[in-house]
Amino acid sequence: xxxxxxxxxxxxxxxxxxxxxxxxLAVQRGYGIFDFLKTVNGKPIFIEDYFNRFYNSANEMHxxxxxxxxxxxxxxxxxxxxxNIANASLxxxxxxxxxxxxxxxxxxxxxxxxxxxxxxxxxxxxxLNLLSHNYQRxxxxxxxxxxxxxxxxxxxxxxxxxxxxxxxxxxEVRECPRANIFIVKDNEVLTPNTDILRGITRSKxxxxxxxxxxxxxxxxxxxxxxNADEAFIxxxxxxxxxxxxxxxxxxxxxxxxxxxxxxxxxxxAMINNY
Amino acid sequence: xxxxxxxxxxxxxxxxxxxxxxxxLAVQRGYGIFDFLKTVNGKPIFIEDYFNRFYNSANEMHxxxxxxxxxxxxxxxxxxxxxNIANASLxxxxxxxxxxxxxxxxxxxxxxxxxxxxxxxxxxxxxLNLLSHNYQRxxxxxxxxxxxxxxxxxxxxxxxxxxxxxxxxxxEVRECPRANIFIVKDNEVLTPNTDILRGITRSKxxxxxxxxxxxxxxxxxxxxxxNADEAFIxxxxxxxxxxxxxxxxxxxxxxxxxxxxxxxxxxxAMINNY
Numbered sequence: 449x450x451x452x453x454x455x456x457x458x459x460x461x462x463x464x465x466x467x468x469x470x471x472x473l474a475v476q477r478g479y480g481i482f483d484f485l486k487t488v489n490g491k492p493i494f495i496e497d498y499f500n501r502f503y504n505s506a507n508e509m510h511x512x513x514x515x516x517x518x519x520x521x522x523x524x525x526x527x528x529x530x531x532n533i534a535n536a537s538l539x540x541x542x543x544x545x546x547x548x549x550x551x552x553x554x555x556x557x558x559x560x561x562x563x564x565x566x567x568x569x570x571x572x573x574x575x576l577n578l579l580s581h582n583y584q585r586x587x588x589x590x591x592x593x594x595x596x597x598x599x600x601x602x603x604x605x606x607x608x609x610x611x612x613x614x615x616x617x618x619x620e621v622r623e624c625p626r627a628n629i630f631i632v633k634d635n636e637v638l639t640p641n642t643d644i645l646r647g648i649t650r651s652k653x654x655x656x657x658x659x660x661x662x663x664x665x666x667x668x669x670x671x672x673x674x675n676a677d678e679a680f681i682x683x684x685x686x687x688x689x690x691x692x693x694x695x696x697x698x699x700x701x702x703x704x705x706x707x708x709x710x711x712x713x714x715x716x717a718m719i720n721n722y
Numbered sequence: 723x724x725x726x727x728x729x730x731x732x733x734x735x736x737x738x739x740x741x742x743x744x745x746x747l748a749v750q751r752g753y754g755i756f757d758f759l760k761t762v763n764g765k766p767i768f769i770e771d772y773f774n775r776f777y778n779s780a781n782e783m784h785x786x787x788x789x790x791x792x793x794x795x796x797x798x799x800x801x802x803x804x805x806n807i808a809n810a811s812l813x814x815x816x817x818x819x820x821x822x823x824x825x826x827x828x829x830x831x832x833x834x835x836x837x838x839x840x841x842x843x844x845x846x847x848x849x850l851n852l853l854s855h856n857y858q859r860x861x862x863x864x865x866x867x868x869x870x871x872x873x874x875x876x877x878x879x880x881x882x883x884x885x886x887x888x889x890x891x892x893x894e895v896r897e898c899p900r901a902n903i904f905i906v907k908d909n910e911v912l913t914p915n916t917d918i919l920r921g922i923t924r925s926k927x928x929x930x931x932x933x934x935x936x937x938x939x940x941x942x943x944x945x946x947x948x949n950a951d952e953a954f955i956x957x958x959x960x961x962x963x964x965x966x967x968x969x970x971x972x973x974x975x976x977x978x979x980x981x982x983x984x985x986x987x988x989x990x991a992m993i994n995n996y
Contacts, residue, residue, distance in 0.1 A: 467741035478752030
């Protein structure tokens with residue numbers, strides 16, 4: 449049993465009682481959006497950016513959040529105060545609501561879940577081994593709850609001793625299921641620009657200044673990836689993590705690269721100074 | 723408030739109390755499967771076929787139903803007895819379960835919902851107007867709960883005064899969101915065979931014998947559709963319904979076709995004799 453609390457539609461309830469009727473369109477039709485951010489020392493990091501994306505996702509899916517930004521911020525704060533966890537993840541979910549016919553959108557259900565979360569700095573040196581998978585996410589710019597492929601392929605990851613998937617569309621690199629991807633080649637840092645979810649951490653990295661290094665949005669292929677000097681992923685919880693291999697073949701030296709390391713330090717400073 | 727009952731994990735509860743924790747993978751990640759059939763005069767029609775598909779979907783998504791077929795049949799029967807509705811729809815949903823990290827599959831939740839359902843014979847003469855949409859369903863042979871596109875596009879249907887979508891993959895016709903599609907041309911009845919959900923009603927139609935008519939699985943294009951003599955959809959609730967137009971252009975005479983009508987009568991007889 450959890451002793452934490454969850455926000456549902458204006459109420460703060462024990463996590464053990466945080467339930468939705470099975471008529472909700474998330475259960476009936478996988479219809480919902482979410483966003484996911486972290487608090488560091490009690491502060492929700494880059495929350496304006498996450499709000500921008502969350503309100504955009506809701507709009508794209510014809511879901512009415514029912515709260516303006518000030519009200520949503522208040523709702524989050526009331527949960528933060530109740531749970532009182534300094535370093536945590538925050539997940540804001542908006543579902544299609546209790547649909548009478550199991551098909552039409554109803555009044556959406558708004559759920560906010562908080563869980564303790566400590567960033568593990570040591571994971572940086574372990575790096576990641578990725579497994580490529582030919583898959584284009586549907587509605588790629590919207591943060592929907594659709595993770596059918598990623599979850600279904602977990603046993604394959606285990607079998608291949610890989611840490612995560614790298615989605616590509618017939619050879620054009622896209623993203624990981626829960627992270628964006630970057631490669632470094634000849635002092636150029638590239639991240640795909642087509643049919644991807646625009647990560648908040650990704651956008652922060654695109655704005656980092658690093659001497660003699662260009663950082664830009666530009667599509668690239670699996671071949672480019674295999675021949676990169678360095679590669680890394682970015683995500684709200686993992687920050688920057690180096691990629692050591694793709695499909696069993698080492699990328700660069702198979703250790704954290706110089707530019708990856710420099711960007712990671714700048715990103716962590718940005719988060720700590722927020 | 724509903725006075726019907728729902729089955730959840732071995733319990734029969736009031737529909738008003740039929741709830742899942744928000745940690746369920748359906749809410750967190752849109753991860754679940756289902757199947758949908760009807761009872762006529764209390765009999766679940768073609769239930770062995772639906773069971774075949776449901777067990778196959780569960781297997782494809784690494785979800786353990788937790789009941790063998792006899793036990794699942796018993797579970798359904800206990801709900802049918804409790805609700806006592808002669809003509810009804812039955813929806814069996816299996817979700818990814820209460821996941822600790824919101825990502826790994828847990829012990830699935832099994833939910834069975836029943837609702838009154840009467841087949842409306844008059845809908846046959848009204849026919850359907852379809853709107854084509856370029857979209858290939860992911861994991862097409864598995865009956866997952868993913869209906870993101872279909873539900874998101876409901877306002878577009880209304881705007882275009884269309885009844886339903888017709889998915890095609892770059893011009894190759896696939897299916898409707900909740901129905902299979904057939905065309906008739908020169909006494910040949912064709913239904914797509916690639917990357918579709920294999921409907922139970924579709925399979926029954928493929929086995930109908932009609933003098934001088936060939937019925938077979940064969941892919942066709944939007945152009946073939948536009949030039950068809952007749953077209954119709956098939957589904958568990960709608961049986962056979964003629965299609966009168968695609969993207970505003972009439973198909974055939976814009977009335978129920980001769981072969982469509984003959985197949986519909988044979989299908990209804992098959993259901994009534996089950």
